Amino acid sequence: MSDVRRRVPRTDIVLADPLLVEPIQRLGRARVKAAVLATQQHVRDGRLDPADAAPATLAALPVGACSLSEVLNASGVILHTNLGRAPLSTAAREAIAVAAGTTDVELDLASGKRGRRGRGALAALAAKVPDAGSVLVVNNGAAALVLVATALAAGREIVVARGELVEIGDGFRLPDLLISTGARLREVGTTNRVTLADYEAAVGPRTGFVLKVHPSNFLVTGFTASVPVSELARLPAPVVVDIGSGLLAPHSLLPAEPDAASALRNGAALVTASGDKLLGGPQAGLLLGTADVVTALRRHPLARALRVDKLTLAALEATLAGPQPPTAAAIAAEPSALRARAERIVLSLAEAGIAATAVDSDAVVGGGGAPGVVLPSAAVALPAAYAERLRQARPAVLGRVERDRCLLDLRALPPADDERLLAAVLAAGA
Numbered sequence: 388m389s390d391v392r393r394r395v396p397r398t399d400i401v402l403a404d405p406l407l408v409e410p411i412q413r414l415g416r417a418r419v420k421a422a423v424l425a426t427q428q429h430v431r432d433g434r435l436d437p438a439d440a441a442p443a444t445l446a447a448l449p450v451g452a453c454s455l456s457e458v459l460n461a462s463g464v465i466l467h468t469n470l471g472r473a474p475l476s477t478a479a480r481e482a483i484a485v486a487a488g489t490t491d492v493e494l495d496l497a498s499g500k501r502g503r504r505g506r507g508a509l510a511a512l513a514a515k516v517p518d519a520g521s522v523l524v525v526n527n528g529a530a531a532l533v534l535v536a537t538a539l540a541a542g543r544e545i546v547v548a549r550g551e552l553v554e555i556g557d558g559f560r561l562p563d564l565l566i567s568t569g570a571r572l573r574e575v576g577t578t579n580r581v582t583l584a585d586y587e588a589a590v591g592p593r594t595g596f597v598l599k600v601h602p603s604n605f606l607v608t609g610f611t612a613s614v615p616v617s618e619l620a621r622l623p624a625p626v627v628v629d630i631g632s633g634l635l636a637p638h639s640l641l642p643a644e645p646d647a648a649s650a651l652r653n654g655a656a657l658v659t660a661s662g663d664k665l666l667g668g669p670q671a672g673l674l675l676g677t678a679d680v681v682t683a684l685r686r687h688p689l690a691r692a693l694r695v696d697k698l699t700l701a702a703l704e705a706t707l708a709g710p711q712p713p714t715a716a717a718i719a720a721e722p723s724a725l726r727a728r729a730e731r732i733v734l735s736l737a738e739a740g741i742a743a744t745a746v747d748s749d750a751v752v753g754g755g756g757a758p759g760v761v762l763p764s765a766a767v768a769l770p771a772a773y774a775e776r777l778r779q780a781r782p783a784v785l786g787r788v789e790r791d792r793c794l795l796d797l798r799a800l801p802p803a804d805d806e807r808l809l810a811a812v813l814a815a816g817a
């Protein structure tokens with residue numbers, strides 16, 4: 388026993404090994420030390436030669452100081468909630484890297500005076516939606532709703548259709564969120580139908596605003612009726628439209644998805660949306676509306692608690708003003724191009740002795756919008772056992788298992804990642 392103990396190299400000696408100098412700088416001493424302690428246990432258990440302590444520690448180190456792992460999205464779900472919704476464009480990632488240091492987020496370099504925080508991102512948003520009198524950005528779509536409910540309806544009523552009281556996901560429900568601000572809900576209509584007369588009967592002196600929520604993650608079909616924004620705008624109360632997904636203008640491939648410009652043109656006083664759904668940007672809550680309403684929101688004390696950080700502002704501006712984000716590219720991808728990519732990957736796998744097939748597949752936009760819309764896609768089909776092996780690889784690959792096959796759907800994966808997907812499958816098949 389004592390002999391084994393003597394053979395275990397001391398922690399400080401392993402940590403001083405030249406092999407670990409660079410990792411300590413990169414990952415921090417605590418993370419490297421944790422790996423050393425694990426290595427020492429392996430020596431104690433007789434599973435590792437003491438001389439190999441430093442190299443074994445090196446091999447066991449995490450890739451970075453953060454525990455998040457990169458995942459290649461081969462699920463066929465473009466906006467995958469569990470994968471953090473929209474992946475950012477290269478331009479947005481670079482913008483984040485600039486903003487991460489000290490930056491002129493609240494400084495006007497020309498005059499040396501204080502500058503308006505987020506002016507670039509706000510200008511980019513306003514430029515994309517000229518129908519908005521003013522714009523504001525907060526932490527996420529839910530924060531945008533909390534801000535408007537607090538500022539316009541605390542102690543008053545929000546008139547909303549019963550069929551639009553949605554659960555966003557993970558147990559969070561919009562009605563609970565709205566009530567938490569001190570506003571009361573005045574529900575109108577039934578689950579499947581609501582008419583202008585229902586709203587007219589409910590709107591009165593206690594009304595803070597009329598809320599229209601896009602059912603972004605479910606469909607009601609059959610005997611249904613809802614009231615368009617253009618008709619709600621005739622009511623004697625401001626109309627707030629939660630479009631959810633963040634389309635700023637109509638999208639030809641997603642005709643049923645509401646957009647900010649149309650809602651404003653049809654008379655909405657305010658539109659709220661998420662930044663990390665169909666817009667393809669960072670998590671953010673976008674508020675676009677008349678100058679009066681947006682100014683009232685900007686001046687509300689709660690606005691300070693909901694403000695976004697400089698990284699978000701940077702990524703949002705680059706998303707709005709820069710090149711097409713991956714989300715838009717994924718939605719627009721031609722099925723024939725996806726099929727050609729799948730066939731190329733299958734060919735490369737065949738050369739390495741791995742049997743796979745290129746198959747047709749159905750992709751979806753995901754929890755971020757366009758419920759019921761199927762986007763024809765293509766996938767690489769492998770035996771089901773690959774799914775788990777690929778999920779545990781680094782980078783991880785998330786496919787989906789369908790009829791006992793592991794499908795790697797290419798619609799949500801940027802073409803530039805095909806080689807890495809191929810490498811992951813080759814490694815998993817080895």
Ligand SMILES: *Cc1c(COP(=O)(O)O)cnc(C)c1O
Pocket residue numbers: 527528529530555600601602603604629630631632660661662671672755
């Ligand atoms: C997604 C969504 C929200 C919540 O937005 P977050 O950015 O996730 O906070 C609210 N309303 C609708 C209609 C949505 O689709």
